[in-house]
Amino acid sequence: MLAHLRRSAVFAVVSFVFFGLLYNLAGTGVAQALFPHQANGSLTAGGSSLIGQTWTSTRWFHGRPDNFGPYAANPKTGVAGGDNPLVANGVKGESGATNLGPRSKALVADTRQLVAWWHAHGVDPTTDLVTTSGSGYDPDITPADALVQIPMVSKATGVSPAALRHLIASQTQGRQFGFLGSPIVDVLDLNRALARLE
């Protein structure tokens, strides 16, 4: 028993130094040396291309409704209602999904609100535009999700639908190696390209 205890203590200390400290520190060092942009969160001037943002104005393409409409965070209560990163515009949050079940009345009601919002703006929404993501800040939509928003964005910005279609095509990233994941459009990149176009 005592021998077990002594060995356990030694092993705990050694494994903490090796796998808690050295593994993480060496990993951070090599990662920062080889891939500094990615290792620091793919940050650009207006945000991380890997972290979704909330787009409320109709002059921008919208991402998944993670922090929008019925899912928007409530700044009055200060409660993380929607899904922000640690903080968005002063409202706290953390990554996560709504966790509403497939037969949840709340999910039916929330989705109805979103469908109605899109219809009011002349858009026939796709599934992604009325469902929330797993992380709560999905940065991407599919090209189809972007295409259906053209009537709304075109009306607000005055950019012709044809130009917007071209813009979406230029911002589309195909499946990785032709078969992995889904074709995606990064909403932040798309809106930046839209801003340059105007």
Next chain:
Amino acid sequence: MAYFWTIVVLVAALAVAWRFLGSYMAAVFDGRVHWLGWLERPLYRALGTGPDHEQTWKRYAGALLVFSAVSVFATYLVLRLQGSLPLNPQHLGAVSPALAWNTAVSFVTNTNWQNYGGETTLSYLSQMTLVVQQFVTPAVGIAVAIALVRGLSRRSSQTVGNFWVDVTRCLLYILLPIAFVAGLVLVGQGAVQTLAGPATIHDPLNGVTQVIARGPIAFMEAIKQLGTNGGGFLNANAATTFENPTGFTNLLLIFLLLVIPFSLTYTFGKMIGSRRQGAAVLAVMAIIFGTWVGFTSYAEHQANPAVAAAGLAHQPTGNMEGKEVRFGDTSSALFNVASTQTSTGSVNSSADSFTPMGGFGMLTGMMLGEVSPGGDGSGLYTILLFAIIAVFIGGLMIGRTPEYLGKKIQAREVKLAGLGVLVMPIAVLVLTGLAVSLQAGRAGPANVGPHGFTEILYAITSQGNNNGSAFAGLNGNTAFYNVIGGIDMLIGRFAIMVPVLALAGALAAKAVVPESLGTFRTDKPMFVGLTIGAILIVGGLTFFPAVSLGPIVEQLSHGRFF
């Protein structure tokens, strides 16, 4: 079609790893790999033990239990004291006692159940302390499996190996090199690895100012998957881009969590001197796993009933509630099935928002005892328990003393195997019954109706199987769920490991009986079918009533919402 190729590439990569990693692992545990000997030898000196100090099963189990207790205590201490310790850029305070207990037990039992949101609760130092357990616990699991394999391969032996040596070799030669390379690949794809604190950034286009959580995420991600741990840095786990940025990393993470449990069957075959026996066990695992991937992927490709009721009946991209666009419906289902069936529990999408049959797939995958392919080590030793049950049933049918790999399976072995197989269902059903009977338990679920019941059942099944996957709507961070969850996880880990080691000791002491005409061949399809039958019957008989009240009722309630 893209999904088809994803599966083809995954299977091909696993097949190559099965052959080569499997044989490499056998060499590691036979002591034929030495390239880190300069690290290994001084450690043995410090421990006062070494490869020549063989242990009986009792000493092996004793070392394991004492070491695990010390690990729980040390982890608990760091979580409680994180406020006064370095590497805490967000100045987070101490973790509450009940939560620290649950979390410490959770990581030491390889469960990685998380009743906390990582980025808002734990300092970088606490996360790195959990990484230590993410390395050590799969090594402990694999060591137990190897001890059982030695029990089967040795003849008239009193010993089953040395715990410290097995764990050390597993850590240095298997887990560390693979995790390090995988971590680097993840960063290259966009996963974050930094010690700088959160980033604050303003977007002039929409006027949004975000504070973005960062940290040493990618390298934790690598060992979290490889070690079938599952506990990620961020609350939303592998659904976040910082843990799992692309379609490629998604496949890599699935590969990492499957690779050791599947490859260990080759190691098993090699160590007992018959690859066909290893292949038979692999077949059992692969048939169950493939079936579950098939119907869960199909279920998730269907429309979400609530979204359909809200006016979007046509959902060509499947159930996207709680899923990320870059993965899509089927790759999300594949990830979560792989994760629930390997006792990993990481998620790349919200398990709670899966369709009723998708949720059924994940829940029942855990209920089968985590054998398809199961966690690192735990998958192999649990399926070997079922193999012993299967040969016992076969022996009963023809009225002959059963044998497995030349070892006579007698009353003691069958009792130990039965104990190992039944501990988990008993713990899960009793504790679920307790949770739904008490107000403290019923207060947990976020959803109501059958889905609320499923949230409770899922949580307790997950912890009893050391999985850690969650229907995350359940508020598990209460004194009640923290405490019973901790008990559930301890039972699910150690009340199975100890009988397994006792079995290893009993088998090692036996002589080998020569094969005869009457011997039931355990490398043939008949045995594969019998073992699958044993797994399905034990799981089905124990859990069918409970599952009927959850996902099955939910699936059948057409047009009703709760």
